Amino acid sequence: MLDIKFIRENSDIVKNACKLKNVALDIDQLLALDKEVSSLKTEEQNLLTQKNGITAKIPKASADERPALIAESKALDEKVKALKPRAEKAEEELKTLMYLTPQIPSPKAPIGKDDNDNVEVKKAGVLPKFDFTPLDHVQILEKNNWADFERIAKVSGSRSYSLKNEMVLVELAMHRLAMDKLMQKGFTVVSVPAFAREEALYGTGHFPNGRDQAYYIPEQNIYLAGTAEVQINSLHAGEILKEAELPILYAGYSPCFRSEAGSYGRDVRGLIRVHQFMKVEQFIYCKNDPAESEKWHKILLETSEEIVQDLELPYRVVECCTGDMGAGKVRMFDVEAWVPSEQKYRETHSCSALHDWQSRRTQTRYRDNDNKVQYVHTLNNTAIATPRILVPFLENHQQADGSVKIPAKLQPYLMGMTVIGKKN
CATH class of the missing domain: 1.10.287.40 (Serine-tRNA synthetase, tRNA binding domain)
Structure with a gap:
């Protein structure tokens, strides 16, 4: 949400932001x-x-x-x-x-209509070269009895999945790796409920648009959240913090739910686009200062890159253009991991700076050292989200016999195992 005074005095700038972000307002x-x-x-x-x-x-x-x-x-x-x-x-x-009303995008953000206009800013890692016919992630899972799709769909509906055996441990290991890294960096790790009230979804900007992506439980008048960002963004709603308390760094661990409305027919096979998933979300409250916000935005992005590097995945970083960044974003980067079966990169992390767009909605403020009350800046980024990242993980680390190599940084969380999966 923008300040109404700013809109009154800068209507042309706001109109241009609507145009750049494809917002019909x-x-x-x-x-x-x-x-x-x-x-x-x-x-x-x-x-x-x-x-x-x-x-x-x-x-x-x-x-x-x-x-x-x-x-x-x-x-x-x-x-x-x-x-x-x-x-x-x-x-x-x-x-x-x-x-x-959308946030004003940074002048550094590339101008564009949709994700086709996003700009690649970095590429890292070596794309795998297989001397055998590689399998896709579903084939690897089924070959090793690591997942169930058909039976669980009869119970829980389409786009459901059930991980089995070593893959359950791999999923948990990834989350532990991410949480340990964030704790070492000074983040407070919190587990948050799956539920959130309507005002919390307005607070992040997921509502009023995006209602079709949220599961609603009318009897309790409550929603299932699609990210821990929703709950954490409202943890300090209505509070006036002290400048000395900032920045506040959270790592939110939670189950997440998205209806995936409008995506029917897309990515229906396997683990790419499912209704329920687990995620560790990075979230930061910092001072109302663009330079401070930019510093933390960079740190969030670097942390996600470190996690992808720990998983030994080839990846790239793209800066999202104005038409793809979402209404509330000032600037946004995606980390995309290489998926061999598709011969393309797929988004695994989304890193956003929103300045005071969310805090004005939640009335989250702080009193600065000059005794002036200001709205905090908020930022967020994925640390790890499963099962989606299992797709590049399995496909990049597969071996000819159907087994999967375990990266060195993940091995301590898997009892020292270096390889999982049965040989033919």
């Missing part, structure tokens, strides 16, 4: 509603002032004067009551448009 309509809300509030306040003035005269009025004053006071009260629905409606409409 009428800023002139928003400003007109803003004026209407201000006008209605002023009118309401004037009526209340008149009413209070007349009410104050009633006790001192004569018996002859009192009925007319009472009648006038009631008439003004009726006008206020009649005004309220109009004011509330206009205010609600304005609030909706404010929620839809």
Whole structure:
């Protein structure tokens, strides 16, 4: 959410942000509603002032004067009551448009329409060369009895999966590796529930757009979150922190749920696009300072790269263009790991800086050293998300006999195993 004062004074900049981010929003309509809300509030306040003035005269009025004053006071009260629905409606409409207003992208961000316009900034690792016919991740899983797709789909529906045997241990090992790394870097590791209230999803910007991606439980009026970012972003909602408390670094471990609405027919096979997954999410609150925010953005990205390097996966880093970065982002990078069966890189980590776009929604602030209250900046990035990263992991580390090599950094979490899987 942007400051309404900023929108009033910089409407052309905001309109351009809408254009750059493919956001269909009428800023002139928003400003007109803003004026209407201000006008209605002023009118309401004037009526209340008149009413209070007349009410104050009633006790001192004569018996002859009192009925007319009472009648006038009631008439003004009726006008206020009649005004309220109009004011509330206009205010609600304005609030909706404010929620839809995008953040201003960084001038450093590449301009583009969609992910085809993202810019590669780095490539690392060596693409595997196989002297045998490589399998895709589903074939590797099935060959080693490491997953079940068909039976579990009968129980839990499409895009469900069940990992088995060593693959369950590999998944847990990846999360432990990521959490240990983050704790060593000063992050507070927290486990968060799968559930979140509606206001928390508004707080991150997943709502009002994105409702079709969230599972809703109407009996409890609660949603299943698609990332720990949702819960962590609201942990300090409404608080005024001290500058000395910043930055606050969280590593959120949680089950995640996404309906994947609109993706039917895409990536339906295997582990690429599933409804439930596990994730460790990096999340940072820092001072309201673009340079400070940029510093932490770089650190988040480097940490994710370290994890991918620990897993010995070839990868690349792309900077997302304005049309692909999402409404709330100032700047965004993706880490993409190489998937041999598809001969392409696939996104495994998404690193975002949002400045105060989220904190204005949650009213998360801090008092700086000059005693001024400011909104914090927020940033987030994936540390590890499974099962998706298992796809490049299995395919890049497969061997001719169907077994899979375990990278050195992961071996301590797997009882020292260097290879898993049965030979033919």
